[in-house]
Amino acid sequence: MAKDYYETLGVGKNASQDEIKRAYKELAKKYHPDLNKNKGAEDKFKEINEAYKVLGDEKSRTHYNQFGTADFSGFQGGGAGGFDFRGFGFEDFGDIFGEMFGVGGRKRTRRGADLRYDIEITLEDVAFGAEKEIRINKLEKCSKCNGLGGTEAITCPECQGTGMQRITRRTPFGMFSTTSTCSKCNGQGSAVKHQCKNCDGTGRVEKEKTIKIRIPSGVDEGTSLRITGEGEAGEKGAPAGDLYVVIHVKKHNIFERDEFDIHTTIPISFVQAVFGDEIEVPTLDGKARLKIPAGTQSNTMFRMKEHGIRSMRGHIGDEFVKVTIQVPAKLSKKQRELLEEYAKESKDEINLQKGFWSKLKEAFE
Template sequence: MAKRDYYEVLGLGKDASADDIKKSYRKLARQYHPDVNKEADAESKFKEVKEAYDVLSDDGKRSTYDRFGHVDPNQGMGGGGGAQDFGGFGDIFDMFFGGGGGRRDPNAPQRGNDLQYTMTVEFKEAVFGKETEITIPRTETCDTCHGNGAKPGTKPESCSVCKGSGQQEVVQNTPFGRMVNRRACTNCSGTGRVIKEKCGTCHGAGKVKRQRKINIRIPAGVDDGAQIRMSGEGEGGLRGGPAGDLYIVIRVKSHEFFEREGDDIYCEVPLTFVQATLGDEIEIPTLTEKVKLKVPAGTQTGTYFRLKGKGVPKLRGYGQGDQHVKVTIVTPTNLTDEQKELLRQFGGLSSDTSNEQEHHESIFERMKKAFRGE
């Protein structure tokens, strides 16, 4: 799919000022940030906004974009099968216009990667919250060399080939003339540094793999699919860069009796024909205790009763949701002859009612309709 125009992404015209670009980016970044916006395409929109800002906020990149638009960095210049591969577009621009000021410093601090951990909790643990401990594998800054990869008492040296830039210039003679292509330095692998005596703990990587135990507090009321962000608990950074973040994705197990919709709890309880007809007081389990529920005479199957404040604690705010109890009339089975005769008598008496609909529709048919949601 073709990329959208960067100005269109930020909702700006091509004459937008640097201040306009910054304001629009901040507004859209807050709108689409995955921590705030849970829509399916929020993350892709956030990345699109960030990419547009990275280009338009840099004078050199913006000038190039205004001239040439989107350019595939894997495409060469010229046509046909003999096109020369000139590497990234930044190299082409530098080659003709002498740029290069916006290139990243290979020795700059680097932020660590974010991590994601999926945690499965019981239904009531999600409702009431929980404190627990998890163990995650992650890379951390090496304590021996403090992340520089060199043996204690030594330090990395600037690469003698690329002079610390992390790049080499390769000169090629082509039909278009003498061309210069920039590539990652083969001597230092693009880092701009050479470690002559490597750290014995991390072997020059600056990081080590560890199993780290972390205390987690799951807030009361958390729902399935929620994310908990733990700042700085991701992988360690390089060269003094900050650690990444840890995102814990909550998965909630289903319950054999309760179902949850938002902050409300739903359950279904059976009633006998006699209880529904004459009324009764029954005992209902809730998330914390058992309570009495008065069922009025003549209650129909599928009727809902609300138990106020017996639902899930609200994750953001005060109070709790409600519990909704659906009653279902259970058809009696294995009746004795005496019980059957009494029901026949009841059927004969109920046929005298003035409601013609009930003359032809038995209680069992009404129950079937209720189960079908009619």
């Protein structure tokens, strides 16, 4: 079925490319399905795109004028010059909308790349949260041209601002045209008259940047913190990507983490265990005192409330201190004498062993 594309776009048969483009943009804005939720808007939008795809390109327009139809299907078999309109939709022109509305654009508003930075922090950082400074090399918006790549914006001369390039190839079956993103403007549709020397027209320059990062308390190994907009700058003023900071917690030399609690082991002498004592124990923020009651057995666990890690919600874990009783490996003469005296005086060992053997006997009976 023959369609009047001039009528669809509301322009005269002698309209210039600029007029056609303007009419198209006007209508496309009106019927873009992201903006116009009325029934039929989407179909109308497709029609407008179809019309513009033909009239917006000098070659296909001539073709259309000559045959009075855009129904090229009849030519495909004959190889006279097939344009394939199948699957034609917003995708092809999504780029233009990126520029026009800042929505749905794919190539036009190419966002900067996301970056990843791996950071090693201490358990103390985890416990209380921390502020870190990191330095990364990344593409930043060129300050000389404000990311635009130059001054005085002009319509891209290669694609006349459509952002699309039509490549026609001669094949044994006839001429074939394919449409792709304009390589000169990268689909932007615009160029600059005076290219920025600082960034060679790319709008971006590589720079080392120092970024402050706030690490919340209670983070886990492998947690990824997203820092919005600190990735690479986008092309030609497009939004920057994000920076993902991945947390790695260094192994602590005395503490082991169990979610928000921490565990440590402290040696005490057998005398301290026997008589009891008040000892100094390390915590994540310095030292604290812990009372060891008289008669403490080896491997007894003591709990120090709220000396652990603060969760993001403000809950504070505990510190668990396990004491191990150290047996002296070397004794002075005097110590040996005293202990021998003690052994004579004491039936402890014998009683202990008696208890053990009787238990074992019970188990076998």
